[in-house]
Amino acid sequence: MKPVYKYIDVFSGAGGFSLGFHLTGRFKSLLAIDNFKPAALTYKTNFPHALVVNEDVKELDKELLTGMVKPDEIDVIIGSPPCEPFTGANPMRKKDPLDRLYSDPMGQLTLHFIRIVGYYRPKIFVMENVPAITEDGLRDALSIEFKRVGYEKIYFNALLAEDYETPSHRKRVFISNIPITPRKSSRRITVKEALSDLPEPGEAFPNHERPPDPPWRKLKRIHRLRWGEALIHYHGAEKSLPNMVKLNPNTIAPTVLGSSRFIHPFEDRFLTVREQARLMGFTDTFVFIGGRDEQYNMVGEAVPAPLAKAIAWYLAGKLDEEVT
Template identity: 25%
Template structure:
């Protein structure tokens, strides 16, 4: 992707390493945000930190052996933090997610402090924090804002934050996330990326139209590797994740009764389980069928279960496969995955949509270009 106007002499980041910005990826998962930054071009991830061993193995299989496996607190206490241009990461958000039980005292809510400590030690020019939409109204967000005040842990930094919809940045998925972009106070504020697809969202058909609708297997290929002393399935390419599940006759009858855009309220009374017969209200996404002409709903960690949301294929009588969910998230076919079907589904559902990550990276690349001493006016523009 070109970040400046064409000229007779173009120099890429691959040709001149001094044009490539370094990145540290915290709470990296399988590498969704890293995929987005690498797709932008002028970024090189030098280290990642992830405590989930399967997700870390997927990251390592894709990007190389640069990931520390373990809690971030352990890493901070025992390892040297590299100096980088950009720190990225999404501290776990279960404690204040709008899904499930909210717990303001959940220990995971305090992981932003480890993130902040890393910023102090890595001394980046910029940092990016990604989290659920509810984070913007959380106590932790207020604490982070306070940390950038006079005398605070992050007094040398300032930030802007907003809830962004991944569909507005080219993802075939409506996924609202808090995106926070911080900068060292010696640099101009980069602000937040502008929408690239407002009013022209990418429909589901754009990413799934070339996927064969039939699913031939319910199991991943027979392949394994030893990770951390434990044998785990994989690694698998994204294209090898087109696996389904076995449905009971009753489940199939329910699925077949649901039209495009429909949901559990379209299921005939005689096929409803007792709990749904008694509850005529509630989520309209449960047992929902997706539509070809609209973006997907948010891909969560249990997208392969129709009873968990609007995850039925637009025309096939089944839920999305892992392959389809990964494509909706924007993962390339070459991304590698390690773990069981459940573990890989968790990695897919927890990832940052790659188009959103790429938009953030493009925005920072332009900010870094303009902040150079020459104002980015040199005759050898950076391209990727």
């Protein structure tokens, strides 16, 4: 019987990253940390065996953390510090890339992830973020910070979620002390396939209530949209970005973000939270706690579960090699 490896999830959000690890049957979450109460409640609901700490990570020192979970109890640390300081979708992003890490209070949270990795010195750590976290000196800065806590070699693993059977596009970098190269799937799961077997909104199904209809004028515009067209555009730091896109049923969906709202390909309405969660590969048994907008945000800010699962299988293989 193969061993079950233990891990900590820092900046866990609702638990998309952890869900992928859980689905392999090879990992057990001992501790999750997130300061957003609906996310912490969602995590605890779906992973009742885990200790969930709903606190600001800056307030958690070594004595407190290692008193809850000892360093020799864990094998892996995973986590997703906020991407807002780094992403080009943020119009308030600082101009100097290093300021995004060292001056922006949210960017500094990445350094707190590294601090916690240093407390535990796990066999493997994996930190997820947007590719822009590697731009213009940030890659070297992060390598230096991880070296300070004992990791000489750092790898910046860029992966596409759709390569691992996620029904939406998402490119993310997974920073780790090992190269991470899961086997890609040859399948692409389309929007139509992802949504096809769901019941009508409002039926007894978790997080599947029909969203409020938009105002009449906006509804008329929605009706005229073609597949792939957006109702609105907003300006990020680098370019104009679409929102309220009418999904093309025959392709994967665009990137799901916390602010994303998608229009159903065949009906003049927004997707339900459950439909949006399907686009991120969440299982239907995964329940989101909180208000509707909070639920949408938790879905959009997660690591897609199929991608997380592929990473987890890869890590389990590497850890098995150490055991044997």
